[in-house]
Amino acid sequence: MVYIGSYRREYLFYNEPSTPPSQNPNPHSISINPNSNFRAIIGLRLPSVCKLHKMALIDTAAAMIFTDRSSSSSSSTARLLIYNSTKFQKFPNTISPFRRSNSLRFGISSRTSSRTIITHCSSSSASAIQVNNETFAKVIDGKRVAKDIREEIAVEISRMKEEIGIVPGLAVILVGDRKDSATYVRNKKKACDSVGINSYEVRLAEDSTEEVLNHISKFNDDPSVHGILVQLPLPSHMNEQNILNAVCIEKDVDGFHPLNIGLLAMRGREPLFVPCTPKGCIELLHRYDIPIKGKRAVVIGRSNIVGMPAALLLQREDATVSIVHSRTKNPEEITRQADIIISAVGQPDMVRGSWVKPGAVLIDVGINPVEDPESPRGYRLVGDICYEEASKVASAITPVPGGVGPMTIAMLLSNTLLSAKRIHNLR
Ligand SMILES: NC(=O)C1=CN([C@@H]2O[C@H](COP(=O)(O)OP(=O)(O)OC[C@H]3O[C@@H](n4cnc5c(N)ncnc54)[C@H](OP(=O)(O)O)[C@@H]3O)[C@@H](O)[C@H]2O)C=CC1
Numbered sequence: 001m002v003y004i005g006s007y008r009r010e011y012l013f014y015n016e017p018s019t020p021p022s023q024n025p026n027p028h029s030i031s032i033n034p035n036s037n038f039r040a041i042i043g044l045r046l047p048s049v050c051k052l053h054k055m056a057l058i059d060t061a062a063a064m065i066f067t068d069r070s071s072s073s074s075s076s077t078a079r080l081l082i083y084n085s086t087k088f089q090k091f092p093n094t095i096s097p098f099r100r101s102n103s104l105r106f107g108i109s110s111r112t113s114s115r116t117i118i119t120h121c122s123s124s125s126a127s128a129i130q131v132n133n134e135t136f137a138k139v140i141d142g143k144r145v146a147k148d149i150r151e152e153i154a155v156e157i158s159r160m161k162e163e164i165g166i167v168p169g170l171a172v173i174l175v176g177d178r179k180d181s182a183t184y185v186r187n188k189k190k191a192c193d194s195v196g197i198n199s200y201e202v203r204l205a206e207d208s209t210e211e212v213l214n215h216i217s218k219f220n221d222d223p224s225v226h227g228i229l230v231q232l233p234l235p236s237h238m239n240e241q242n243i244l245n246a247v248c249i250e251k252d253v254d255g256f257h258p259l260n261i262g263l264l265a266m267r268g269r270e271p272l273f274v275p276c277t278p279k280g281c282i283e284l285l286h287r288y289d290i291p292i293k294g295k296r297a298v299v300i301g302r303s304n305i306v307g308m309p310a311a312l313l314l315q316r317e318d319a320t321v322s323i324v325h326s327r328t329k330n331p332e333e334i335t336r337q338a339d340i341i342i343s344a345v346g347q348p349d350m351v352r353g354s355w356v357k358p359g360a361v362l363i364d365v366g367i368n369p370v371e372d373p374e375s376p377r378g379y380r381l382v383g384d385i386c387y388e389e390a391s392k393v394a395s396a397i398t399p400v401p402g403g404v405g406p407m408t409i410a411m412l413l414s415n416t417l418l419s420a421k422r423i424h425n426l427r
């Protein structure tokens with residue numbers, strides 16, 4: 001059995017009938033021989049890839065692989081499309097990987113099935129791909145873009161270290177013991193390590209009081225700290241406003257300080273920092289050459305940390321922006337007019353295919369855990385947008401996971417570098 005790649009919590013293998021399945025796949029040494037009589041196996045990501053009984057089998061007759069040359073990346077990218085589900089076997093309690101992901105992306109090169117007609121609708125990098133009269137949105141690969149950005153940041157940081165002997169520092173304050181927050185903080189630390197940013201972490205008890213403000217004050221005065229992040233949400237007894245106000249605006253790498261938000265909202269003024277998630281959404285649009293100017297954009301959600309700043313940023317990019325929120329009547333009538341939708345709601349699969357104008361670009365910020373007994377964690381993450389439906393209508397779409405999430409962390413690193421450069425007058 002040979003591992004081909006993974007995408008959206010699924011591993012893909014192929015199995016030459018002559019190869020005993022007990023031979024473990026080696027993810028790094030693969031060669032695909034499309035002429036061989038192999039079976040493709042798509043399985044949910046499991047701790048042990050050998051649990052074949054939990055995997056769904058398809059015949060390779062139902063699968064084809066082709067190279068996607070419209071990618072903005074210089075690397076060659078292949079997609080695997082499964083276009084014939086007749087031989088697909090669904091296992092009890094298993095979300096069908098076929099239905100969840102018609103389009104799988106791998107960093108491998110491959111070849112095109114002669115049975116299938118593939119058309120790129122336009123040369124733009126947001127072009128949908130047509131296969132046998134079905135269109136599939138281009139996948140906006142936030143994970144890959146975030147990796148590119150981390151590499152760019154790492155280069156800048158070594159230059160900084162060489163030129164002025166300074167390394168950027170990020171302080172993260174985590175209050176309480178929410179599991180998801182602890183995971184995010186751990187991921188942020190890992191990301192800092194990967195680019196050479198020093199990270200300082202403070203963990204405080206759920207019932208702490210003035211300690212948060214004391215630590216903020218200490219970090220405000222510490223010259224080795226260039227960015228301060230207070231992980232949200234805070235315990236309900238804490239005054240979030242007072243705490244976010246206490247972070248000095250020059251180190252507010254989250255961009256949540258009211259002064260920074262105010263500057264973002266004003267024409268002709270520049271905030272010192274733009275909030276990471278909305279900044280990541282716009283960066284994805286830029287890196288995929290998706291035009292914003294003059295387009296109709298709809299933001300779903302109006303929170304201080306995502307929806308509202310996303311709408312402000314789109315407006316600064318000369319889009320005509322509407323905001324949909326929980327009191328909006330007939331939201332689908334508004335979203336259907338959008339060339340670009342940014343959804344930040346927190347409702348799994350709320351945005352259906354019928355909410356989307358054909359050819360629209362969809363940025364899904366939502367991170368929603370849904371129960372999944374097959375997943376090692378007992379749940380999996382889905383976005384606000386029903387990927388299966390919307391990816392057949394849109395021209396481009398971000399997946400969850402692997403879309404906006406990794407970009408948020410990349411933008412945090414970028415803001416920390418920006419801060420260190422500004423504080424040390426480095427261009
Ligand atoms: N990918 C990433 O990096 C990040 C992802 N997230 C995720 O994004 C999502 C949103 O986060 P956040 O902004 O903090 O959430 P909030 O709960 O603060 O805000 C949600 C917004 O969605 C609106 N809303 C709720 N229900 C509906 C509905 N049925 N129809 C239309 N609008 C609705 C609310 O409207 P109203 O204002 O009227 O209440 C509110 O404005 C979450 O899933 C979160 O986990 C968040 C941060 C970063």
Ligand SMILES: Nc1nc(=O)c2c([nH]1)NC[C@@H]1CN(c3ccc(C(=O)N[C@@H](CCC(=O)O)C(=O)O)cc3)C=[N+]21
Pocket residue numbers: 183184187229230231232233254276277367381400401402403404405406407408409
């Ligand atoms: N002060 C503050 N700043 C924040 O930016 C902030 C915050 N508080 N509180 C919570 C939200 C949420 N958030 C995410 C960051 C990365 C992923 C991310 O990387 N997600 C991965 C999946 C991770 C997984 O598998 O668990 C992905 O989408 O691919 C998700 C969500 C930042 N937030």
